[in-house]
Amino acid sequence: MKGEREAKRFLGLYLVAGLLILLGMSLTLGEIAEDVRNGEPITVADVQLSNWLHTHGSASITTSMLLVTSLGSTVVVSCLTVLFGLYLVWRRQPYWLAAMVLSVFGGMGVNKLLKFLVHRARPHFNDPILSLTSYSFPSGHTMMATVLYGVLAAFLVSKTPRWAWRVLIVAAAGCLILLVAFSRVYLGAHYLSDVLAALAEGLAWLSLCLTAVYSVWRYRNSQ
Secondary structure, three states: OHHHHHHHHHHHHHHHHHHHHHHHHHHHHHHHHHHHHOOOHHHHHHHHHHHHHHHOOOHHHHHHHHHHHHHHOHHHHHHHHHHHHHHHHHOOOHHHHHHHHHHHHHHHHHHHHHHHHHOOOOOOOOOOOOOOOOOOOOOHHHHHHHHHHHHHHHHHHHOOOOHHHHHHHHHHHHHHHHHHHHHHHHOOOOOHHHHHHHHHHHHHHHHHHHHHHHHHHHHHHOO
């Protein structure tokens, strides 16, 4: 009985944490989206930062950013998801497989829906590094990097007993996601608010997927 109570208490805390992240990030996303649609001061800062980065870039940095940004592309993210999915099938980890598929491919769908709803044009330059015609808000690359490397970090953390390694895993995933986000602004593909919204969107969706799958797993194992 005591073990069951402790398990239920842990599940409850996990659900509360997941729901708090979901709520907080959803509110953040909504606030940024509203500011963008209403032309709030953040949109002025968006243009100023994009123009500054465009005029202060260099060939070497651009090459590096093109490499970094590919880590959040649809092709790379899809390939990594399939490869890791096959590994999870081999290891007989159906719940992690479900979390991976829901987080990444479900996240792609959510991002496309938000782009359609907001209809924000991409940054414009006379000599662009990248020429894109799709909508800008929120950043798809940043969103996909957040959910993919976020769920990978969650998986590794769950398999790692030492706290020092857990912190290192989370820090590495966070740095990688932030680099992809920065690359999108540097390359002129997105504004700062686009990537901030994508980070909030990705964390909200990731917390929803992980919490839902974890809840199902704990429920079935308690029967």
